[in-house]
Amino acid sequence: MLLAHCEADDIAPGDFVMVAADVVMANDLGGPHAARELVKMGVDEVFDRSKVVVVADHLMPAKDIRAAEMLKALKEWCDRQGVTYYDQGRGGIEHTVLVEEGWVVPGSVIVGADSHSCTYGALGAFGTGMGATDIAGAMALGRFWQIVPGTIVVEYAGEKGDYVTGKDLILALISEIGVAGGTGMALEFVGEGAAALSIDERLAVSNMAVEAGADTGLFPADEVTAAYLENRTDRPWVAERTDPDAEVAGRVRIDLAGVPPLIALPHSPGNIVPVTDAIGRKIDQVYIGNCANGTMTDLRQAAEMLRGRSVHKDTRAIIVPASQKIYRQALAEGLLDAFVEAGCIVMTPTCGACLGGHSGIIAGGESAITTTNRNFKGRMGSNDSFVHLANAWVAAAAAVAGEIVHPADVAGRAAA
């Protein structure tokens, strides 16, 4: 994949290469930074306006005057450059939008000014995150510097059980290799358990490749990918996979029969236990959304728990569909109505509270359970708060119970 995007005749892990980017993405945080760096670089125009895309999501709807000024300047910059800009109310969360809108195809190389740009691996693209100066460089040159990663082949064997999702598959891997176990590596997800996943669940898996330290996390493109891309994009694409007998840096086999619903306890995505080991922890806030798990699949799972039931009186639940399209679909399916009836707060697509930015900050001493991807100390607000990561079933079940429970327990309770 990288070989096809650089000038070298042959490359090996550890080699230094300049790689051509098919798409360069920035959001409303990295975008304004990158625009400033481009000025420092003496570059007036991006290398190819058709390959640069900007999405408003982190600061929007503007949380304060500073954010409003940044969003205003960003829109002006995008208009001036003639690049595609998914403005407020027009797109949603960057990674979800790029996948939905057909920017991401197998075999392509996509760099984004956001660490979760590895999400594009779900469609077999080399998606990788970087900082604003890096992105400005890619916007200027159309290329970026890269150390060729090694490969860790991750085989998911067997079938996943009830209430187990893509979220649990990636948490199981992080539990196995650790939060730095993928450093300098691309993860490649294979096996029947991987192939059986929908695109939504693959997105959840690839999204957290960076939580294992990896450059990216790839699903080789298959018929599921092809079906998803049909009528979505006219970009040419090529399916690539590592030869099964190839010499790779590592192989990990995870038997899905042994993977229950999991939870990452505070304050690390690597601090993983079965949900049954966390039963009874009181929850002040439930957050279902973000670039990992704000898909239709997640919202349907959450609705299964919340429809006809109520959010516990001492708990608040925030639901954030990841894009405008998902928002409308959830509306059409009656999911949003079920959420509101249960007493949830339904938000517009935004990164908001996931990174402790706005729209759902938690107070000192409070605990949250979320479908997001990071639970570092202070991630969602107070430095004295606690964040648990889990799948949408587990998070929504906690909303009903007011504490961490197994989703099967909530499913067994009669709906009102």
Place this chain on the structure above:
Amino acid sequence: MIVEGRAVVIDQDNVDTDVMYPGQFIGILDDDEMAQHLFEGLDPALRDQLVGDTILVCGANFGTGSSRENVPAAMRAAGIKCVVAKSFARIFHRNCINLGVPAIRCPEAVEAARPGSSIGIDIEAGVVEVDGRGFAATALPPFMVELLEAGGLAPWIRAGRGS
């Protein structure tokens, strides 16, 4: 390229960019203003130690997490001349190099360093000297050294080196 300074030690592994620069300050664009919030979620008192030329000495997987460039930008503005760690998270390391802040992997030097230690780093040679004792670091690829010598990716591109 030789960098010298006094050690400020963060004796922890997996220090993430959220604790070094919490999300509530992420909308700030001015480097000096960013520096006022550096280490806010980790230990704000660390800022008081950033006097003169500082060499930040850190544990493994340093800078894990977000791509937020505020962290190395704030470090640079606060007088941190180099980061020496047992190992780095990928994006943080990239960001440091791109901003012209040397980031060197040298576990033995980290073990040897104490707060206030006198540290000198020979970037090309890949050697870290702690209070007079030399340790072999993982040498940076020539391209990264070139970026550091140029002062980072922006001046490197401005000088026409990328085309």
